[in-house]
Amino acid sequence: MAFDWLQKRFSRRRAQLRRAEEDNTLTVGASTLWAHSEGPRDRWPNDRGQMLADALEAWRVNPLARRMVGLTTQYVTGSGIQVRCAHAPTQDFLRFFWEHPLNRMAVRTAEWCDELTRTGNLFVLMSSDAAGMSYVRAVPADQIERIQSAENDVEQELAFWPRATLEQPDPQPWMGRGADQAAVMLHYAINRPAGAQWGESDLGPVLRWLSRYGNWLEDRARLNRFRNAFLYVVRTRFSQPLERSARQQALNANPPGAGAILVTDENEEWSVLAPKLESADANTDGLALKKMIAAGAGLPLHFLAEPESSTRTTAEAAGGPTYRHFEQRQRFFLWMLGDVLRFAVGRRAAVDRQLDPRAEIQVLGSDISARDNVSLGLAAVNALNALCELRDRQLIDDAELLRLTYKFAGESVDVEQMLARGRSAGGGPGSRPTPARKPIPALDLENGETKT
Incomplete structure (x- = not known):
């Protein structure tokens, strides 16, 4: 009875899933x-x-x-x-x-x-x-x-x-x-x-x-x-069990210490049992x-x-x-x-x-990782020098210069927003004047020589 009820329920469920999906049934x-x-x-x-x-x-x-x-x-x-x-x-x-x-x-x-x-x-x-x-x-x-x-x-x-x-x-x-x-x-x-x-x-x-x-x-x-635990095993011949028990009691009463010297005859053999x-x-x-x-x-x-x-x-x-x-x-x-x-x-x-x-x-x-900051800082400085040369040659614009600079610095920024903020900030009274750069001579792309 229970099995029939479960089978009917899952059959209805499979039929519902086969219907076409709509926005309200998705x-x-x-x-x-x-x-x-x-x-x-x-x-x-x-x-x-x-x-x-x-x-x-x-x-x-x-x-x-x-x-x-x-x-x-x-x-x-x-x-x-x-x-x-x-x-x-x-x-x-x-x-x-x-x-x-x-x-x-x-x-x-x-x-x-x-x-x-x-x-x-x-x-x-x-x-x-x-x-x-x-x-x-x-x-x-x-x-x-x-x-x-x-x-x-x-x-x-x-x-x-x-x-x-x-x-x-x-x-x-x-x-x-x-x-x-x-x-x-x-x-x-x-x-x-x-x-x-x-x-x-x-x-x-x-x-x-x-x-x-x-x-x-x-x-x-x-x-x-x-690992350092061990047992002494003494092998000898005894005529009666009482003699073995007496010998064992005597050794237990005075066990040999570390570095002790034991003198035995040929009838007694000592050995050590260790793991x-x-x-x-x-x-x-x-x-x-x-x-x-x-x-x-x-x-x-x-x-x-x-x-x-x-x-x-x-x-x-x-x-x-x-x-x-x-x-x-x-x-x-x-x-x-x-x-x-x-x-x-x-x-x-x-x-x-x-x-x-x-x-x-x-x-x-x-x-x-603070170590990454040092590597990224060095990469940004080295890349900025090369990018400034490209900007001076008018091979890239300000947006590309800023994008590549922040890329080598490991930061993701909105380039257009940064440019707008820079223009609105202006020079300011405490800003340093931009150092004058020597004009870079134009190069002939065919032979690589300087154009006169």
Whole structure:
């Protein structure tokens, strides 16, 4: 009976999916079968809960897991995050929101980055008072039971249902950002497959290998502890068992110490019984496990206290992909903070007309690698000299000169906007006069000789 009911339900579902899609029936990311809870590409709730618990436990007890999460936070947040806005009232509110004792965003950013790296999800609960001031708290991902999204779009999250507890067996959901309530929840995810609601932890691919490496290392430490343990074996002939027991008691009462001299006759033979580890391949096995962990985390081995006889050149080359990964994560994290700030400004602007909810908010982080700044600076100086020669020969215009200069400096700018700002700034009273350049003679392109 139950099988017939399921078969009819899925038959109707397949018939619905075969119909022509319209604007009102278009499903983005997932079908309506999954629209109210998990996406078709999400983990099952039990599997996700176990993964989150394992990631938290590994972060607590495993030094490598703690180091991987800490490295990401150190590079993403760096020496601090700055918030800028050209609109003065909005900038004043952002500073007040950032430094409020109940927010403490300068300290909270490291906690948020840890949670985002450890679980792959960050649930920010934002509550606002009557004056429009907002306060934020991060809700642990394992306390969210399910996410309710729109029927036609899995990314339009409407409500977040917390996990039931003994104190609250039937909890009420937190509404999404579109709700007109004092408290709403914002959700951000990393490592999220297309069509999924939940993100994936950075520790997810390496949890199994972290456990194996920890067990292997613990076994090696336990065996090494007993490596120097040994037993004396005394071989001789006894006529009766009582004589053997008496001899053993006498030796146990006065065991020979280190460096002691034993004098025996030909009827008694002494030997030592010690463990043989045969650990010639132990280093290779441990290094193979650690390489698997480093590959899953996207970190070079020298980041995990394993130089592996690497030179400085190979270490710098191995750090390139890692820095690029940290740059991408920092870009996402800064965008996330900007989204939270824009949402807080929008709520404040509803009661304070001095604020501009459409004002541009810039969230700036520190450089991932200071060594790159030196290389880019040298490249920009060398390139600028050659580009100025091309500009003097009228082979390129001002826009191309500015674009190439910032390209070698590693910066991406709006060239036309920069030119307009430069023209509006003018020379100014303190500007230096442009040094006179010697006229460059024209060259004959056919023979390369100077034209007279």
